[in-house]
Amino acid sequence: MSLESNSNNDSNEVSMVEGAGRQSTSRDKSPRILENGQWLATVKPLDKCCSLVTPATFDPECIPSELLADDLHFSSHDYTMTMEFLLNDSRFSCYIIFYRRILLVWILISLIVFIILAIEVVPGLELFGTAIVWLIIMAVGIALCLYAKQRMDRKLGKVIAAANQILMKHKILMCMEDQGTRSCHKISLHFYFYDISQCVYLLAKRLLLEETKSKAKPDTSAQMSAERNGSGTAVLSATDADAAEIAAAAASDEVVIAMEADTDAIVGDVAEDVSSHPRLVLKAEKLILQQSQHYLRSVSRSLLNFPPPTVIVRMPPTVRHCKTCYCLCQFTEERCFNHKPPKWYRRIC
Numbered sequence: 001m002s003l004e005s006n007s008n009n010d011s012n013e014v015s016m017v018e019g020a021g022r023q024s025t026s027r028d029k030s031p032r033i034l035e036n037g038q039w040l041a042t043v044k045p046l047d048k049c050c051s052l053v054t055p056a057t058f059d060p061e062c063i064p065s066e067l068l069a070d071d072l073h074f075s076s077h078d079y080t081m082t083m084e085f086l087l088n089d090s091r092f093s094c095y096i097i098f099y100r101r102i103l104l105v106w107i108l109i110s111l112i113v114f115i116i117l118a119i120e121v122v123p124g125l126e127l128f129g130t131a132i133v134w135l136i137i138m139a140v141g142i143a144l145c146l147y148a149k150q151r152m153d154r155k156l157g158k159v160i161a162a163a164n165q166i167l168m169k170h171k172i173l174m175c176m177e178d179q180g181t182r183s184c185h186k187i188s189l190h191f192y193f194y195d196i197s198q199c200v201y202l203l204a205k206r207l208l209l210e211e212t213k214s215k216a217k218p219d220t221s222a223q224m225s226a227e228r229n230g231s232g233t234a235v236l237s238a239t240d241a242d243a244a245e246i247a248a249a250a251a252s253d254e255v256v257i258a259m260e261a262d263t264d265a266i267v268g269d270v271a272e273d274v275s276s277h278p279r280l281v282l283k284a285e286k287l288i289l290q291q292s293q294h295y296l297r298s299v300s301r302s303l304l305n306f307p308p309p310t311v312i313v314r315m316p317p318t319v320r321h322c323k324t325c326y327c328l329c330q331f332t333e334e335r336c337f338n339h340k341p342p343k344w345y346r347r348i349c
Contacts, residue, residue, distance in 0.1 A: 032071060034193045037299060037322040040172065041066040043189040055093040056185045060084050067172070067191060074170045082163045082174070091155040092176075096184050099152050103145045110138045161289035168289070171195045175296035190300050196288055198321050199329035203284035206333060208277060288332050295331045304331065 041064040045056035060083035067074050086092050114134050121127045156176065164173050173194040180186025298304050304325040320327035 034071065034171075035323055036194050036327070037324050038193045039300075040072075040191045040193055042191070045185050045187060048185070054184060055096045056187050058083055058087060058189070060087065064191075072170060072172065072193075074172060078166055078170065082166050085166070086159065086163055089159050091152075091159050095152045095156045096178065096187060099149055099156075100178055100180060101182070102148060103142065106141050106145050107138075110134070110141065157290055157293045160293035161286075164289050164292050167191075168196055173292050173296060175293050175300065177297055177300055190296060192296055192299070194328065195321075196285070196328060199288055199327060199332075200281060200284045202320075202329045203288060203332060204277065204280045206337065207280045207284055210337070211280070287336055288328055291332045291335060292328065294335075295328050298331075299325055
């Protein structure tokens with residue numbers, strides 16, 4: 001009898017363990033809830049020699065396991081296509097090699113030249129004049145280096161936008177973060193879950209509002225000429241100056257921005273639906289993809305996070321399509337509409 005009772009107890013314990021195992025596996029297989037701005041994976045470059053001068057390389061065939069989850073529906077073909085596009089683009093390699101090092105190299109070369117001149121030139125007025133010329137050349141070189149860095153950052157934004165155009169159909173966006181100063185291999189490719197459909201809709205509404213305002217704005221010069229000529233009518237022509245400013249502002253420098261709380265009110269007065277304007281929808285999508293590199297890089301550095309609940313703010317942030325930080329459409333609106341650089345800067349860049 002005792003043996004039979006022991007065997008029954010053992011069988012009950014085994015059944016309980018199996019039941020617990022089934023419950024745990026069922027919990028593990030439960031689908032996860034993905035939200036906008038959620039980090040998915042980070043890809044590091046391959047370890048190779050001569051990291052000071054050679055650009056970082058990636059294996060297009062080695063896809064992270066996090067991107068192959070069932071809830072993402074991401075294909076390895078699209079990942080390979082995206083990585084091959086980045087690796088074969090010269091703008092991507094140029095940014096990796098020169099962006100963090102061009103200014104440092106110029107300063108080192110200038111200092112070496114100045115030391116040689118200080119040794120070779122006779123002290124006196126000649127040395128003083130040489131030092132003045134050296135300072136002018138060095139200042140011009142620093143300005144050119146900063147301009148080149150701005151251009152490289154702008155080109156990188158376009159490259160990442162083209163890569164995200166492949167990934168966005170899977171609701172995935174990527175960005176590149178360069179953390180190295182001497183080594184060219186200390187870069188990371190971050191992949192985030194992001195559904196930009198609602199962002200595109202809101203930004204298309206904003207574009208429609210700006211276009212409506214520009215068409216409704218009277219042409220004062222035409223009115224003045226009509227009054228001088230004595231005619232009672234004047235032909236008003238709508239210009240595309242706002243559209244040009246928006247396209248130029250999309251390539252501006254990355255800034256840490258402070259969003260306004262009432263940004264949703266700016267699109268509430270547009271009565272016309274944007275679905276009848278596919279041109280504006282495509283333009284809004286292009287603007288959002290152009291800002292995706294700067295936005296996701298700021299998200300990876302925790303620059304756009306909401307203030308903690310313990311901090312009392314005068315103007316609480318507006319939550320749109322991302323619960324943890326400011327949304328991509330808010331970031332795009334701030335940079336393309338509210339934070340326009342001066343005209344001379346847009347002409348140069």
